Amino acid sequence: NAGVTQTPKFRVLKTGQSMTLLCAQDMNHEYMYWYRQDPGMGLRLIHYSVGEGTTAKGEVPDGYNVSRLKKQNFLLGLESAAPSQTSVYFCASNGQGTNTGELFFGEGSRLTVL
Amino acid sequence: SQQGEEDPQALSIQEGENATMNCSYKTSINNLQWYRQNSGRGLVHLILIRSNEREKHSGRLRVTLDTSKKSSSLLITASRAADTASYFCATGGAAGNKLTFGGGTRVLVKP
Numbered sequence: 323n324a325g326v327t328q329t330p331k332f333r334v335l336k337t338g339q340s341m342t343l344l345c346a347q348d349m350n351h352e353y354m355y356w357y358r359q360d361p362g363m364g365l366r367l368i369h370y371s372v373g374e375g376t377t378a379k380g381e382v383p384d385g386y387n388v389s390r391l392k393k394q395n396f397l398l399g400l401e402s403a404a405p406s407q408t409s410v411y412f413c414a415s416n417g418q419g420t421n422t423g424e425l426f427f428g429e430g431s432r433l434t435v436l
Numbered sequence: 437s438q439q440g441e442e443d444p445q446a447l448s449i450q451e452g453e454n455a456t457m458n459c460s461y462k463t464s465i466n467n468l469q470w471y472r473q474n475s476g477r478g479l480v481h482l483i484l485i486r487s488n489e490r491e492k493h494s495g496r497l498r499v500t501l502d503t504s505k506k507s508s509s510l511l512i513t514a515s516r517a518a519d520t521a522s523y524f525c526a527t528g529g530a531a532g533n534k535l536t537f538g539g540g541t542r543v544l545v546k547p
Contacts, residue, residue: 326478357537363539364537364539364540365524365526365537367534367535367536370533370534372533380534381536412479424481424484425469425479425481425526425535427478427479427480429477429478
């Protein structure tokens with residue numbers, strides 16, 4: 323199993339450009355999450371999904387949109403990138419909710435907005 | 437705002453020594469989890485402790501939880517150079533849908 327796969331791994335954008343990060347998991351997990359990681363800030367939850375067709379806002383959702391059209395995929399979109407969105411983005415998935423189990427993380431996508 | 441705060445922010449020890457890091461949180465939790473992150477990689481789950489548990493072991497890892505003090509500790513015994521990483525605590529609330537992470541402790545184990 324590949325686990326959680328994120329694409330792309332690196333991307334450089336100019337301010338105002340748009341892009342989509344793709345997260346794919348092959349573990350048939352219901353729950354999927356997008357976090358961002360900034361130096362000294364730990365991980366902050368952007369959006370999450372508790373099943374196909376559902377999405378919910380996390381701690382820092384502004385400037386991002388998400389979609390979960392297929393159970394195995396969770397897309398994170400930036401409609402108009404800003405330098406403040408320079409970060410490392412991590413996708414994670416979980417089978418039964420975080421009360422009962424662990425999160426499985428991808429390797430991260432490093433985004434730089436100039 | 438972060439639910440969990442790790443202490444210390446950084447820790448440097450010799451191989452063979454024990455490493456202890458602490459996590460404090462603010463609100464009621466259902467469980468607390470510890471993760472490790474090697475440089476440039478994703479996070480890897482280490483251990484989960486539920487709110488009704490006080491101590492848990494996994495190999496060289498020992499986790500304690502004191503819900504009255506809203507704190508947890510992670511002890512790595514007989515550390516190895518391969519334990520060099522950042523360690524994060526994460527708390528899960530009653531809703532069970534998401535985890536909130538702390539800022540992490542960077543651990544350097546010198547050979």
